[in-house]
Amino acid sequence: MAQTRGGALERAAAVPAETRERIEELKSERDAVILAHYYVEPEVQAVADYVGDSFYLAKLAKTLPQQTIVLCGVEFMGESAKLLNRDKTVLLPEPAADCPMAHMVSRATIDGARAGYGDDLAVVCYVNSTMEIKSWSDVCVTSSNAVKIVRELPQHHVLFIPDRNLGRHVAQQVPEKHVILNDGCCPRHEAISLAELRELKAAHPEALALAHPECTEAILAEAEFIGSTADIIGFAEKSAASEFIIVTVDGVLYELERRCAGQGKRFYVTKTPPTCADMDGITLDKLVACLESGSGAVHISVDEDAARAAQRTLDRMLEYAAR
Structure with missing residues (x-):
């Protein structure tokens, strides 16, 4: 299958x-x-x-x-x-x-943006970030809700951290906002080969390429659909197409196979499988x-003020997403 x-x-x-x-x-x-x-x-x-x-x-x-x-x-x-x-x-x-990307932003980048844009700046933090980085921010987002939340923010200027690829995708979807990109990325998605993707598309011309917005701009330009992992799964499940090129970490194939069982759908990944060693x-x-x-307990790794600030970014994300 x-x-x-x-x-x-x-x-x-x-x-x-x-x-x-x-x-x-x-x-x-x-x-x-x-x-x-x-x-x-x-x-x-x-x-x-x-x-x-x-x-x-x-x-x-x-x-x-x-x-x-x-x-x-x-x-x-x-x-x-x-x-x-x-x-x-x-x-x-x-x-x-x-997650390597979770660390890819400096406090200096955020402080510089706040100094330059003042109250008309929102620091929007991808949830793929450390507790400390969340505490420096105004609101968290995920790839599922980033476009919606950025569009609804009252501020015109948005510093999007830490992922430049998701940030660029958001900027293209919300052109009315000034989105400032940070130089961070997911190494797993960044490494997906454009040449290998094009080889797959040539070998399977009827297949739809479904890509995660953490991919590079060149990869996203080749995709028929761009969305979060949940969006990719939902698209493939409902689509009338029978072949798909999955352009994200290949762990998602289990849920794709499970949801599409009996539909005769086929899923392909690039020759160099997009894997995440940490996952x-x-x-x-x-x-x-x-x-x-009971090992592996997670503890609050920052002081209480920072922890409350980090929690607020998540609470705000849930509030915006529910609107």
């Missing part, structure tokens, strides 16, 4: 029944719920209670009754869940899983070990 690194549905189906049972026992013991990002391994997505993109997981985390949230994602996702759930335990199965480090064994030991 799909061109994957071993068949995502098959890998998920191979999770032993005893492993699933053990996870259910541990969840009950810890009053835990498992959240997983679309980019983690199929086996992890298959045992999670909820799977989604960054916006969905951030919004969902505030609504769950369980006292322990196990976040199968990278560090900034665990930090966001903790900021929104101060009284709960948030665990990361792989605490070393980081790939979040394994089923580490998830079980985390539940058993």
Whole structure:
């Protein structure tokens, strides 16, 4: 059905029944719920209670009754869940899983923009950022809601941090605003080869290229659809087309295969698969070990004033997104 690194549905189906049972026992013991990002391994997505993109997981985390949230994602996702759930335990199965882009902005860049534009500047922070960077900002966004939120902000000038590619995409969609770009990027999306994408398009001329806005401008120019991971999945599920080139981290193939099962749809990725080493480090064994030991607890890494400021950016994101 799909061109994957071993068949995502098959890998998920191979999770032993005893492993699933053990996870259910541990969840009950810890009053835990498992959240997983679309980019983690199929086996992890298959045992999670909820799977989604960054916006969905951030919004969902505030609504769950369980006292322990196990976040199968990278560090900034665990930090966001903790900021929104101060009284709960948030665990990361792989605490070393980081997002390089989350660190790619300096305080000097933000201070310089504020000095230049004053009150008519909004610092808009992609959720893929550290707790400290969020605390320097005015509002968070995700790739699902960045265009909507930037369009609705009262300020004319917007410093978009840390991702220049998503920022450029937002600027093109909201030309009435002055969007200032920061020199950061997702190394995984930045590395996707334009030549390899064009080779795929030539080999599969009927296939629609679905790209994440963290990709470069040249890659996005080749795409028939641009959207978040959730948007890409939804587009493929509803589309009448039968072939798709998936231009984002290939962990998303599991959900694509699952949602489109029985539709005869085929999915392709570039010859050099767009993988994320950090997401790939979040394994089923580490998830079980985390539940058993309670390891990987996320703590507030900044002082209380900064933590409150960071939390406000997430709260504002949820408020704007709900309008």
